[in-house]
Amino acid sequence: MTDNRYEKLEQLGSDTPLPDNPETADLERVANPCDAPYMVRFACPEFTSICPVTGAPDFAHLVIDYVPRDWIVESKSLKLYLGAYRNHGAFHEACTTMIGQRLVKELDPVWLRIGGYWYPRGGIPIDVFFATGEPPAGVWIPEQGVASYRGRG
Template structure:
């Protein structure tokens, strides 16, 4: 069942146009648009040096070799300069990889590169903490800029 059909099945709670609008806001259309469009960002509310920690525990992509799904948690720590990423935009950006055949290393670097380019933070670290496949645990860490403020990462034991 697609998200759109789920919303449409809610019947009297939502009109068809309201349900379709929600499905477009959060479903396939929103994810596809996020992949191509610039990320929504907001001005940083402070000139102080501070750290933002984001975790997306529902990451999925496809193994480039087998096509089977890979699962993991994407962790982003960054010290903003002028911009912060809007959280829904971040979620949709990460979800945009769900049907892409991409390696753990490539996706972790791609996430860092896009956030570095669009947010221009003082420093950023992206960690791809992937669930085991074939008994092998993979944790990829990519850093750029001044990352001295970031705490040590504790990998998910799964």
């Protein structure tokens, strides 16, 4: 028996190619299955994009935390959306905040934060953080758990 709440999901369970770019990627959502407040975390330790000037690859560990309201993001569509950045040229700040803003637009969460922990470019690691405000009271919000960059030290 198929749950009709999931009828509109087109990517899950099908052979879906990686989108050409983040702007055309479809982020699918489903109704929040819970009535109690809770937090969802996605960790993407192998995020890639490219430098908009040199075309060199950039790498980051992304951590996305959000407290859903009416919608949750379907995880395969999120994976494909993040993968669409692989050939997208943008600075670290733009990539990190674009992802956070797109999720806010699509999901209208109670609260969202994203940490972009970027590996060194030119010898300097860059960490970028975006949040929609203060986390809601009564919801357990753990630290993101990504250590500051130390190199080989």
